[in-house]
Amino acid sequence: MLEQIPDSRGRCRPFTLNFTRTTSAPAAAPLRAFVLNPRESYCSADQSRMAEGVDGGVSSRTERKALEKAKILQRESEREIFRLVGQVLKKAEAERSEEEAAVLLLHRDTVEELCKRQVRRNVLKRKQEEVCDDADELKSKVRELAAAVKQAKHFVVYTGAGISTAASIPDYRGPNGVWTQLQKGRTVSSSDLSKAEPTLTHMCIKTLYKEMLVKHVVSQNCDGLHLRSGLPRHALSELHGNMFIEVCTSCTPVREYVRLFDVTERTSLHRHGTDRRCSHCGSELRDTIVHFGERGTLEQPLNWKGATEAAKMADVILCLGSSLKVLKKYACLWCMNRPASKRPKLYIVNLQWTPKDDLAVLKINGKCDDVMSLLMEELNIQVPTYNRAEDPIFSLATHLRPEEADSHTRDVIAPPAGQEACSGDPDQAEATAVQGGWFGRGYGKGRKKKKAT
Numbered sequence: 407m408l409e410q411i412p413d414s415r416g417r418c419r420p421f422t423l424n425f426t427r428t429t430s431a432p433a434a435a436p437l438r439a440f441v442l443n444p445r446e447s448y449c450s451a452d453q454s455r456m457a458e459g460v461d462g463g464v465s466s467r468t469e470r471k472a473l474e475k476a477k478i479l480q481r482e483s484e485r486e487i488f489r490l491v492g493q494v495l496k497k498a499e500a501e502r503s504e505e506e507a508a509v510l511l512l513h514r515d516t517v518e519e520l521c522k523r524q525v526r527r528n529v530l531k532r533k534q535e536e537v538c539d540d541a542d543e544l545k546s547k548v549r550e551l552a553a554a555v556k557q558a559k560h561f562v563v564y565t566g567a568g569i570s571t572a573a574s575i576p577d578y579r580g581p582n583g584v585w586t587q588l589q590k591g592r593t594v595s596s597s598d599l600s601k602a603e604p605t606l607t608h609m610c611i612k613t614l615y616k617e618m619l620v621k622h623v624v625s626q627n628c629d630g631l632h633l634r635s636g637l638p639r640h641a642l643s644e645l646h647g648n649m650f651i652e653v654c655t656s657c658t659p660v661r662e663y664v665r666l667f668d669v670t671e672r673t674s675l676h677r678h679g680t681d682r683r684c685s686h687c688g689s690e691l692r693d694t695i696v697h698f699g700e701r702g703t704l705e706q707p708l709n710w711k712g713a714t715e716a717a718k719m720a721d722v723i724l725c726l727g728s729s730l731k732v733l734k735k736y737a738c739l740w741c742m743n744r745p746a747s748k749r750p751k752l753y754i755v756n757l758q759w760t761p762k763d764d765l766a767v768l769k770i771n772g773k774c775d776d777v778m779s780l781l782m783e784e785l786n787i788q789v790p791t792y793n794r795a796e797d798p799i800f801s802l803a804t805h806l807r808p809e810e811a812d813s814h815t816r817d818v819i820a821p822p823a824g825q826e827a828c829s830g831d832p833d834q835a836e837a838t839a840v841q842g843g844w845f846g847r848g849y850g851k852g853r854k855k856k857k858a859t
């Protein structure tokens with residue numbers, strides 16, 4: 407039957423009503439069971455209003471509510487079954503009663519699902535455990551790594567939070583890491599990052615670069631310790647930013663300001679303004695941190711160009727202290743478009759499992775400082791200790807203007823004796839230690855996304 411139905415503008419559009427009687431439909435409401443042909447209908451809103459306007463509308467809503475209620479009750483029943491079966495499975499087989507054994511037989515699908523979940527939990531738990539090679543095995547593996555470093559034509563190093571734990575900066579996914587603590591509902595302890603200094607691993611990497619063994623360093627860390635170790639800017643890609651650098655993106659080229667304090671105090675996810683102004687154009691400065699869920703676009707200090715070029719040329723890649731759960735997503739760093747035989751040889755140093763372990767030539771389970779110390783011995787290279795007087799951040803830092811003296815409450819990196827600080831108030835040395843604004847950001851967003859899927 408073809409009807410002319412006027413729309414909101416008074417125009418008539420034809421659509422077909424296909425009436426289909428069902429045996430269960432009441433005689434008093436013959437229109438309740440009609441079916442709209444979606445290919446011939448013009449406005450779904452008009453159709454729904456027509457459907458609700460018929461005598462069977464109330465009954466239809468009642469049926470939908472009853473159906474929703476039945477689904478809720480079914481879910482509650484399933485949860486109760488899972489709970490009961492789970493309690494039975496916790497008992498030893500010899501301790502189960504006949505009734506409990508019958509319950510397991512009756513709900514075999516539930517038993518199978520709970521067993522699968524337990525297997526997944528056990529696998530995840532093993533991946534989170536820290537494993538350390540014994541002394542002899544560690545030396546043997548480091549000897550193999552040293553041989554690869556000597557033979558490499560283009561040796562590149564990827565670093566993660568694990569190389570900074572010796573500087574009292576927590577990692578993310580270790581037993582006491584930021585993500586681990588937040589996932590358990592615990593608060594993250596405050597960290598005075600201005601008091602952190604480059605670790606032995608930082609100094610080893612800088613020395614290897616100086617000896618022309620390392621060609622480039624790609625870091626996920628925002629702590630600025632690679633820069634402070636003396637590694638040149640052109641040889642470093644800080645993919646997630648640097649907590650000591652703020653920039654003016656209104657200037658061309660982008661103008662950079664290196665500070666002696668953490669500039670991320672007032673910044674967070676998608677909010678990068680630092681409340682300080684560019685001394686040249688007056689625009690608000692922004693931090694350089696790339697949070698979870700963001701895409702970094704700054705040329706420096708991210709230096710993606712240097713990272714991708716280094717990855718293309720690399721024949722050996724050493725991953726230090728990284729879970730690689732984020733770094734693995736950057737396809738340009740792994741040359742996965744090449745045949746396996748033509749990809750760079752991968753060496754991993756980490757206490758925990760990483761998603762790249764199966765692709766690695768060698769996995770070393772050990773602390774970064776221990777491994778790098780043994781490596782430098784094998785290479786017969788002496789490692790200098792960190793000297794604050796030679797820290798390049800003091801020569802790179804930009805003075806705060808007088809009106810900006812109170813623009814932050816972060817502790818300032820103390821200059822060496824006899825050297826004047828570039829910014830801040832000496833009284834700030836007594837300030838309470840607080841964690842950087844970038845630390846732990848994005849965790850809540852990631853958790854919400856995970857729950858939504």
